[in-house]
Amino acid sequence: MTTFTSKAAPAVGHHKTFWLWVMCLTGVDYFSTLGYQPSIAVRNAGLLAPVATVVLVLVTLLAALPLYRYVATRSFDGQASLGMMARLITGWPGKIAVLVLLGFAATDFVITKTLSAADAAEHLISNPFWPLEHADRTTEDRQRLVVTLTMLVILGATFLRGFREVIGLAVGIVGSFLVLNAIVVVCGLLYVTEHTHRLTVWFDHVRDGEWYLGDAPLRGGGPVTLAIVVLLIFPKLALGLSGFETGVAVMPLIRGSRSDTPDNPAGRIRNTGKLLLTAAVIMSGFLMASSLVVSTVIEPTSLVDVDAHGNPVQTPDGKRPPAAGRALAYLAHGEGDVKLAPFFGNVFGTIYDLVTVVILWFAGASAMAGLLNLVPQYLPRYGMAPEWARAHRPLVILIASIALFVTWIFNADVEAQGDAYATGVLVLMSSDSVTSLIDKFRRREGRPWYRRLSWWFLGIAVVFTYTLGAIVIEKTAGIKIASFFIAAILILSIASRIARARELRFQGFHIPDPVSKLLWDTIRHLELSILVPHRPGRRSLTEKETVIRKEHRLPADAMVVFVEVELEDPSEFHQKPTLQIKHEEGKYILKITDAASISHTLAALALEMSKVGQVAEIHFGWTDESPVSGTLGFLLFGEGNVPWMVRELIHKAEPNPARRPLIIIAGQ
Structure with a gap:
């Protein structure tokens, strides 16, 4: 552990x-x-x-x-x-x-x-x-x-x-x-x-x-x-x-x-x-x-x-x-x-x-x-x-x-x-x-x-x-x-x-098993920096990867790391999520549970990965939700306006522009 x-x-x-x-x-x-x-x-x-x-x-x-x-x-x-x-x-x-x-x-x-x-x-x-x-x-x-x-x-x-x-x-x-x-x-x-x-x-x-x-x-x-x-x-x-x-x-x-x-x-x-x-x-x-x-x-x-x-x-x-x-x-x-x-x-x-x-x-x-x-x-x-x-x-x-x-x-x-x-x-x-x-x-x-x-x-x-x-x-x-x-x-x-909603409030990741720890070290050693959030139940990982590579024009040899975040209690302020990593069919999948907010978790993950080697980049698709509903969802339920909130959290947490993870949004 x-x-x-x-x-x-x-x-x-x-x-x-x-x-x-x-x-x-x-x-x-x-x-x-x-x-x-x-x-x-x-x-x-x-x-x-x-x-x-x-x-x-x-x-x-x-x-x-x-x-x-x-x-x-x-x-x-x-x-x-x-x-x-x-x-x-x-x-x-x-x-x-x-x-x-x-x-x-x-x-x-x-x-x-x-x-x-x-x-x-x-x-x-x-x-x-x-x-x-x-x-x-x-x-x-x-x-x-x-x-x-x-x-x-x-x-x-x-x-x-x-x-x-x-x-x-x-x-x-x-x-x-x-x-x-x-x-x-x-x-x-x-x-x-x-x-x-x-x-x-x-x-x-x-x-x-x-x-x-x-x-x-x-x-x-x-x-x-x-x-x-x-x-x-x-x-x-x-x-x-x-x-x-x-x-x-x-x-x-x-x-x-x-x-x-x-x-x-x-x-x-x-x-x-x-x-x-x-x-x-x-x-x-x-x-x-x-x-x-x-x-x-x-x-x-x-x-x-x-x-x-x-x-x-x-x-x-x-x-x-x-x-x-x-x-x-x-x-x-x-x-x-x-x-x-x-x-x-x-x-x-x-x-x-x-x-x-x-x-x-x-x-x-x-x-x-x-x-x-x-x-x-x-x-x-x-x-x-x-x-x-x-x-x-x-x-x-x-x-x-x-x-x-x-x-x-x-x-x-x-x-x-x-x-x-x-x-x-x-x-x-x-x-x-x-x-x-x-x-x-x-x-x-x-x-x-x-x-x-x-x-x-x-x-x-x-x-x-x-x-x-x-x-x-x-x-x-x-x-x-x-x-x-x-x-x-x-x-x-x-x-x-409301005033403190844009604080990172991150207390660290809990990695429960040796395999996940080994894979985490491997990802950082290989400097795999392309993070793609994925919501299970909508598209398969293969379909998600195909769409992302097409819309974001990612080269075929660029390895994608998928991130799945599961919310536990959005009312909590400080969070210490559990991070488990799997390597299936040549894909790295980061499964994060016990999170209080999707935006805060993704921002914290990108900042952790950017501490060594290449700066991480998170690739998002477009969302159709309105800014008002997105902001309310962010404040109350830990999800909503995710790309924009991740960017704000990163800018507030990392004063050095050269080390800030990149936020990339593309799609139809």
């Missing part, structure tokens, strides 16, 4: 480490949501938050966990839903699907940055040691916006200087954050068990329909109404599902076993399953416990600006509710009418705030790193981005600018951004569930359809599709932001693909 390429591509490797430490890298994104998730849960579900959280935990353990353990077995290169979609759907539909998913992934990553920075700012300006006064809500909002923008600028500047995620640092940050949250939550649970009337008051509110929920889909009491409302509102708590996509994305960093192979890293897959299970169990425990503590210990009016029946109210000082966006920090500071532990207060609360700010900043850094890794993997490879998109600094500036714009649009409001974040998360999870369902169905080929279909995964797909639909219908901010990203990506991608 022989391969020759135009450029050598460097191999990319990853440092492998213990799965538990890698979980902390995932936890920077996943666990950091505890900084705002309990508050957002009460805002979106009112006092029904603990019940809705139970549903969320069931979805986590029974749907998200088995789904992503399967995704890990099918996309162990860390590309998750995007990688599975790219393999499942080929051609232009696959490219478009990936670009749409990329838009939602960009929404997810950007909102992770902006939401994390906004909540970090919320913790800072609400700290009693914050030096600036904010006497009213306008001043408070302005300070939070300025602090958020400042943190995003610092984050962007950090990446401009170069940033490498250090797993050891992530372990320390996540460990400290979980310990502090465990202290707050455990103290809260102990308080509730000692003061059971808190549970009684909460239960009475829930039973009587006094939910402190502003946009409840139904009102009233009774178990049926309660069940319907909980099922309708639990999708708004989908922030608690945010860590699974990241858990699969970090797979390349997980150390497997010595028996792992590139095609079957069983040890790494097994350890990823441990990572996902451990993270899901830890987060599920924190979600249920924190939701119960926050809903029973903190006065609802300190969390939301509505009364028990959902009517809007204002705080006495006109500012946001004091626990909004920082419920656990509110308890850690000993604010409100309850102090859960003697050591809770401004000192402990400030320690909690600082650790929370650090992990939220790291969550933004993780999102930034994710985008910097994701964009170069797809857009430049598809020819749908300018080459500068592979460069580090321009991409950092672009992403940072978008984050600043999104923050300004949302006025750095933590709760307002939560809906957009949930939309991005749920689209990726819905995509994963549908893709996995189809993948399982295809892998069970040969069975009856009802045995090929994974009924459990069908249920998972239904759950996530419903959850996504509910959040999109109820909260449109996320789909609007995602639509902006999708439209921008599609427009820029199409424009870039």
Whole structure:
């Protein structure tokens, strides 16, 4: 097997480490949501938050966990839903699907940055040691916006200087954050068990329909109404599902076993399953416990600006509710009418705030790193981005600018951004569930359809599709932001693909057998330079040769080399075709397969043959197609306007006119 390429591509490797430490890298994104998730849960579900959280935990353990353990077995290169979609759907539909998913992934990553920075700012300006006064809500909002923008600028500047995620640092940050949250939550649970009337008051509110929920889909009491409302509102708590996509994305960093192979890293897959299970169990425990503590210990009016029946109210000082966006920090500071532990207060609360700010900043850094890794993997490879998109600094500036714009649009409001974040998360999870369902169905080929279909995964797909639909219908901010990203990506991608269509984009030929390699060397040694493209099925080689010699006035002793090009996927940008050569009845036939474009393949072949000896010449017949249809065929299907496009490609690729292959067109 022989391969020759135009450029050598460097191999990319990853440092492998213990799965538990890698979980902390995932936890920077996943666990950091505890900084705002309990508050957002009460805002979106009112006092029904603990019940809705139970549903969320069931979805986590029974749907998200088995789904992503399967995704890990099918996309162990860390590309998750995007990688599975790219393999499942080929051609232009696959490219478009990936670009749409990329838009939602960009929404997810950007909102992770902006939401994390906004909540970090919320913790800072609400700290009693914050030096600036904010006497009213306008001043408070302005300070939070300025602090958020400042943190995003610092984050962007950090990446401009170069940033490498250090797993050891992530372990320390996540460990400290979980310990502090465990202290707050455990103290809260102990308080509730000692003061059971808190549970009684909460239960009475829930039973009587006094939910402190502003946009409840139904009102009233009774178990049926309660069940319907909980099922309708639990999708708004989908922030608690945010860590699974990241858990699969970090797979390349997980150390497997010595028996792992590139095609079957069983040890790494097994350890990823441990990572996902451990993270899901830890987060599920924190979600249920924190939701119960926050809903029973903190006065609802300190969390939301509505009364028990959902009517809007204002705080006495006109500012946001004091626990909004920082419920656990509110308890850690000993604010409100309850102090859960003697050591809770401004000192402990400030320690909690600082650790929370650090992990939220790291969550933004993780999102930034994710985008910097994701964009170069797809857009430049598809020819749908300018080459500068592979460069580090321009991409950092672009992403940072978008984050600043999104923050300004949302006025750095933590709760307002939560809906957009949930939309991005749920689209990726819905995509994963549908893709996995189809993948399982295809892998069970040969069975009856009802045995090929994974009924459990069908249920998972239904759950996530419903959850996504509910959040999109109820909260449109996320789909609007995602639509902006999708439209921008599609427009820029199409424009870039058209602009770069005349690049040679050739990565070399793959010659699979020794006979073809020997014949290739023979053709070049004999300086056989007359290339004649031939499309099988129209004329025989003998008829084609007779016509070409007559119309092009080729001498009888000039040996013709026939070229047959078979397209594989015209939507691919870079190509590395397979070249097989046969010598039949005194004729050399170059059979090229796996090509993305006929014009690019012929131009690359002529340039390769012209590197030594005589300059190649390609002989074409006339075509009757119109220039417009030919150009569209060239852009979309890899064929059309072939002679003219081959000439343009050669002129652009070979600056020396004396070494340029000749393009000769003749015929009737």
